[in-house]
Amino acid sequence: MQEATETTHSTAPQLAAPAAESSVRRTVLLAFVIILVALLGVFASRFSVSPRGAASPALLVATQPALAITAALAAMIVSLLIALTLAKPINAVVSLFxxxxxxxAYAMQTGTxxxxVFLGANxxxxxxxxxxWSVFIALAAIITxxxxxPLVDVPAHNRDGTFTGEIIHKRALMSLLAAVLAIPVLIFTMIGASKGQAIGACAIAGVLTSVIGRMIAPRAQPILLFAMPALVIGLAQLALAFATTISPDIAFVNATLSPIRVPMPMDIATGSLIGVAIGLGWSKGLVKHEPPSMHDE
Structure with a gap:
């Protein structure tokens, strides 16, 4: 009996050592990937120049929009390919983060x-x-x-189901409605015009979207959820652009510009990806995995 106990205690450190080494390797890989893709983002921003000489706040208002779009899209595609190296050893959420x-990194180089508004941009x-960008994020999430x-802590609705079936499952689609919360989040948190605050407000919107979305559908893989805050904010901005008659520069000077219109496209895409990823990590302990019921099939 004593020998068995000693054997158990002696093998425990041996089993723990490989796990610790694996954790260190994953951490180093994550840090390396983040640094590499951040450098790509900074480099790509140099090709998006506004008429004022600084990095353009939006690709379509750059002096050479075709060059700006090509550089940004190429950088993000390469970044996606690099980030995919994290999908297997860690998980898809970390990869999208x-x-x-x-x-x-790209957004922090661009204008606010x-x-x-003072460019007179549309x-x-x-x-x-x-x-x-929300469409790009959706495609990136599907690929990732x-x-x-699938996430190991999110059991599938149907173990024999298809990948496409998991994406378009009714509960998964229902969880996407949580993204409408992005609008009130921006209204109540976007009180300035700084770049950091714009990204932060969009990230909070992403966090809330993922937490509520996961509570709505705890058994759904949150694939399309990553794109939803960006899509909802973009649609709201488009609606306001058609509905508002006052000149944006006048509204900005008078502090009457809607907070929804303050974040720039890259700010919103950043918050959508990072915020949803963070929210999914935080919400692990908030959901209870119920056995699949008849209406879930």
Whole structure:
């Protein structure tokens, strides 16, 4: 009996050592990937120049929009490919968080709402750019979850179901409605015009979207959830662009510009990716995994 006890105690450190080494390797890999994609984001921002000579607050209002779009899109595609190296050893959420860091690095180099309004830029173009990035994020999330597989703490609705079926499951689609909360979040938290506050407000919107979305559908893989805050904010910005008649620069000077219009496209994309990823991590302990019921099938 004593020998068995001694054997158990002696093998425990041996089992713990490989796990610790694996954790260190994953941490180092994550740090390396984030630094690499951030550098790509910073580099790509150099090709988006506004008429004022600084980095343009939106791609479509750059002096050379085709060059700006090509550089940004190429950088984000390469960043996605690099971030995919995290999907298997860690998980898809961490991989998409790393992609969000590329967007964040790019966004921090670009102009704010003040630069945008005094350029006399078109808010409709900015809204369309935001919507376009939401589509890119959705595709990136689909690819990442396809490569990395489902989250281990989110049991599938149907173990024999298809990947597409998991995306369009009714409970998964229902959880996307949580993104409408992004609008009141911006209204109540976006009280300035700084770049950091714009990204922060969008990230809070992403966190709340993912937490509520996961509570609505705890058994749904949160694939499309990553794109929803950006899509909802972009649609709201587009609606305001058509509905508002007052000149944006006058509204900005008079402090009557809607908080929804303050974040720029890259700010929103950053918050959507990073915020949802953080929220999913925080919400692990908030959901209870119920056995699948008949209406879930």
């Amino acid at each position: 790393a992609l969000g860091c590329a967007f964040a 709402i003040s630069d945008f 808010f409709k173009l900015a809204a369309l750019e935001t919507i376009a 979850f396809r490569v990395g597989g």
